Amino acid sequence: MAYVKVSGKKGGRKMAFSVRMKPLDVPIYEPGKPIAEIRERYGLDAVIKLASNENPYGPSPKVQEALLARLSADPELWLRYPDGAARELKRALSLRWGHPAEGIAVGAGADELIQLIALRFLADGDEAVMGELSFPMYPIATRIAGGVPIPVPMGPEGRLDLPAMLRAIGPRTRIVWLANPNNPTGTVFDRERWAAFLAEVPETVLVVLDEAYAEYVSDPNYPDGPAAVRRHPNVVVLRTFSKAYGLAGFRIGYALAAPEVVRELERVRKPFNTSAVAQLAATLALEDEAHVAFVREANRKARAALRQALEARGFRPYPSETNFLYLPHDDGRGLATRLEAAGVIVRPVPGGIRVSVGTEAENARLLAALDALEGRRR
Numbered sequence: 001m002a003y004v005k006v007s008g009k010k011g012g013r014k015m016a017f018s019v020r021m022k023p024l025d026v027p028i029y030e031p032g033k034p035i036a037e038i039r040e041r042y043g044l045d046a047v048i049k050l051a052s053n054e055n056p057y058g059p060s061p062k063v064q065e066a067l068l069a070r071l072s073a074d075p076e077l078w079l080r081y082p083d084g085a086a087r088e089l090k091r092a093l094s095l096r097w098g099h100p101a102e103g104i105a106v107g108a109g110a111d112e113l114i115q116l117i118a119l120r121f122l123a124d125g126d127e128a129v130m131g132e133l134s135f136p137m138y139p140i141a142t143r144i145a146g147g148v149p150i151p152v153p154m155g156p157e158g159r160l161d162l163p164a165m166l167r168a169i170g171p172r173t174r175i176v177w178l179a180n181p182n183n184p185t186g187t188v189f190d191r192e193r194w195a196a197f198l199a200e201v202p203e204t205v206l207v208v209l210d211e212a213y214a215e216y217v218s219d220p221n222y223p224d225g226p227a228a229v230r231r232h233p234n235v236v237v238l239r240t241f242s243k244a245y246g247l248a249g250f251r252i253g254y255a256l257a258a259p260e261v262v263r264e265l266e267r268v269r270k271p272f273n274t275s276a277v278a279q280l281a282a283t284l285a286l287e288d289e290a291h292v293a294f295v296r297e298a299n300r301k302a303r304a305a306l307r308q309a310l311e312a313r314g315f316r317p318y319p320s321e322t323n324f325l326y327l328p329h330d331d332g333r334g335l336a337t338r339l340e341a342a343g344v345i346v347r348p349v350p351g352g353i354r355v356s357v358g359t360e361a362e363n364a365r366l367l368a369a370l371d372a373l374e375g376r377r378r
């Protein structure tokens with residue numbers, strides 16, 4: 001336990017309380033800035049956000065229509081507590097993946113599942129291995145659960161170095177966090193590297209394979225995560241409706257895992273962690289795979305064009321299988337702040353910035369803002 005003192009100003013409150021661990025040991029997640037915040041701060045009308053990898057094409061119009069119809073026709077959806085077990089969504093996911101419903105956990109975004117996994121699988125002082133430049137929720141969730149993050153340096157072009165991650169596993173390691181594709185670098189590891197990793201990783205270590213961007217991947221050597229779950233009971237695959245499905249506002253994602261693993265996650269899940277509306281939206285979204293295919297293709301084209309335009313301006317984006325690009329830069333935070341003042345929100349990340357691939361118009365805005373900065377040195 002750690003003590004926190006709140007020192008009041010003259011005559012103000014004074015108090016001291018105890019928290020589970022020292023405040024600085026629990027880093028705070030820094031989300032992409034909301035459009036409204038930047039509009040207000042700089043007095044701008046037109047602000048675009050390329051900072052949180054949301055889907056610029058939006059959700060399927062069919063899903064929107066069906067969801068709105070259900071919401072107006074069915075007040076039960078409003079007044080009843082949701083089905084905490086998300087049976088309907090799990091049934092649809094079970095059919096989609098040929099995976100038993102008992103092996104599916106549903107959470108308020110993959111984020112919540114990351115936290116549930118850390119809470120249930122880590123005890124104080126247990127270690128969790130992760131890429132040094134990977135999804136910030138891994139070290140945060142690990143810390144919150146009392147665990148110790150073990151960051152492993154990245155390989156070339158921001159790739160996860162799986163052999164080095166294997167070597168980082170020690171007697172206290174309980175979890176390895178792997179994002180494939182990786183965020184914020186956008187890179188993937190292939191089947192061969194994944195198979196070699198699985199052959200070596202101890203079965204006592206939970207391998208969390210976060211596939212938040214899987215729908216965007218076109219690399220034919222991308223590993224089949226869900227198939228690995230069937231062969232290895234220590235593998236958990238995370239998926240989300242926030243990215244390619246365009247439902248980030250609803251907060252819903254899921255895990256495919258062994259039923260034994262799901263049972264343990266259920267112990268720490270709040271009874272009504274996902275809303276009825278989110279469950280319904282996700283269930284409907286699974287019926288329109290054509291929309292996901294459209295999004296994947298539109299993104300692939302827009303990403304290639306944006307990459308080319310950025311390269312022409314001297315940037316060297318990492319290879320990406322996602323809807324974002326990682327641009328190495330020696331002052332990422334400064335560049336992000338200057339772009340923000342021009343009404344373009346991007347994400348400063350260690351060693352550079354990360355820009356989401358937007359619509360053609362949004363990408364043009366980004367490029368124009370970069371060109372305007374160019375005169376004054378980026």
Ligand SMILES: *Cc1c(COP(=O)(O)O)cnc(C)c1O
Pocket residue numbers: 108109110111112135179182183210212239240241242248251252253
């Ligand atoms: C966006 C993202 C998630 C979380 O998404 P949710 O909105 O919480 O479902 C998880 N992992 C990675 C790598 C992400 O980029």
